[in-house]
Amino acid sequence: MSRVYNFCSGPAALPEAVLEKAQSELLDWHGAGVSVMEMSHRSDEFVSILTSAKARLSRLLNIPDDYEILFAQGGASTLFAQIPANLTHGFDRACYLDTGAWSSKAIKEAKKYTDVILSGSSKEQNYTTVPDFDALTLDEKAAYLHVTPNETIGGLEFDALPDTELPIVADLSSTILSRQIDVSKYGLIYAGAQKNVGPAGVVINIIRKDLLARSNNAVLPTVWSFETLAKNDSMINTPPTFAIYLADLVFEWLEAQGGVAAMEKINIEKAELLYSAIDQSDFYSNPIDMQYRSRMNVPFVLADASLEATFLEESERAGLRTLAGHRSVGGMRASIYNAMPKSGVEALIEFMSSFEKRYG
Ligand SMILES: *Cc1c(COP(=O)(O)O)cnc(C)c1O
Numbered sequence: 001m002s003r004v005y006n007f008c009s010g011p012a013a014l015p016e017a018v019l020e021k022a023q024s025e026l027l028d029w030h031g032a033g034v035s036v037m038e039m040s041h042r043s044d045e046f047v048s049i050l051t052s053a054k055a056r057l058s059r060l061l062n063i064p065d066d067y068e069i070l071f072a073q074g075g076a077s078t079l080f081a082q083i084p085a086n087l088t089h090g091f092d093r094a095c096y097l098d099t100g101a102w103s104s105k106a107i108k109e110a111k112k113y114t115d116v117i118l119s120g121s122s123k124e125q126n127y128t129t130v131p132d133f134d135a136l137t138l139d140e141k142a143a144y145l146h147v148t149p150n151e152t153i154g155g156l157e158f159d160a161l162p163d164t165e166l167p168i169v170a171d172l173s174s175t176i177l178s179r180q181i182d183v184s185k186y187g188l189i190y191a192g193a194q195k196n197v198g199p200a201g202v203v204i205n206i207i208r209k210d211l212l213a214r215s216n217n218a219v220l221p222t223v224w225s226f227e228t229l230a231k232n233d234s235m236i237n238t239p240p241t242f243a244i245y246l247a248d249l250v251f252e253w254l255e256a257q258g259g260v261a262a263m264e265k266i267n268i269e270k271a272e273l274l275y276s277a278i279d280q281s282d283f284y285s286n287p288i289d290m291q292y293r294s295r296m297n298v299p300f301v302l303a304d305a306s307l308e309a310t311f312l313e314e315s316e317r318a319g320l321r322t323l324a325g326h327r328s329v330g331g332m333r334a335s336i337y338n339a340m341p342k343s344g345v346e347a348l349i350e351f352m353s354s355f356e357k358r359y360g
Helices: 016-025 044-061 075-087 101-110 209-215 226-231 241-256 259-279 305-317 342-359
Strands: 067-072 093-098 115-121 145-147 168-171 188-192 203-208 297-302 332-335
Touching: 016 241, 044 067, 044 203, 044 241, 044 259, 067 209, 067 226, 075 101, 075 168, 075 188, 075 203, 075 209, 093 101, 101 115, 101 145, 101 168, 203 209, 203 226, 209 226, 241 259, 259 297, 259 342, 297 305, 305 332, 305 342
Parallel strands: 093 115, 093 145, 145 168, 168 188
Antiparallel strands: 067 203, 188 203, 297 332
């Protein structure tokens, strides 16, 4: 068996220790005589897994008591519709910040449910920066303000949040658990698992309890209702049990690494190493405003674009997998989530330097 360094943006690399543990428990989970995939979601065994996942996530992110953790299906893209469907009930508009491909998709979907106020956009800057927070159009009568703090495709990340009384709804799909956050600043945090948490199939919602009442909307599909999900402990219907189990193992692994603060420290080191390698060379470049460069997704291009295919072919052969940029933008992208060890980033930098010597 040989495992390579996997730079895929999602579904992304998982910690090897987690995969090994899942393998060792696959046929017989803790003496149950069946795998997690084969047990009732209502069994004491599975309920204990769900309870453990919630408790660990709560500890890792210091989630206050007035928040509910929901595990749902449908991925982050479903939330693009599910959020306005739940949260705009009783309101006639919602504010959105447009900082790249994912926020644009969220906006497009929200428009089907409500009037969207574009609070700010960096589209004219080709999404290489973040709109000036002092110049945002914030309507205090809106249902919420939606932000995408890490744009996975463009490689743009921001930490500060706009100053507003509106509940902040944040798509943290590609940055959750990679850096410390203050959950109390958000109304709703959501994240598809397959970037930084676990396998595809489960999406995490962390919602402030007072917002649950907004789900009281007769035409809302039952399985979409945050309130009903909360009342049924994420089990209105069958939840993605195996994905929740793997997420719990990832949370356990994160705790063993020292938690989010320890991960953030390593993530800063990894990102600094890679960006400085890019900046030191005329052969490679990254277009994003330095202060907003993503720690998780590092896009870069070659000065000579005709070498891209060769770069991707040779890097793959060198054990550096899936470095192609998103199909909508091309170029290269290295996704370096929690599960990517520093040695993987060092191997990539070494490859980049040798490629430049040979072709530069
Ligand atoms: C990947 C991603 C999505 C889409 O996730 P799906 O689970 O495929 O729907 C949405 N937002 C962000 C920021 C992402 O990185």
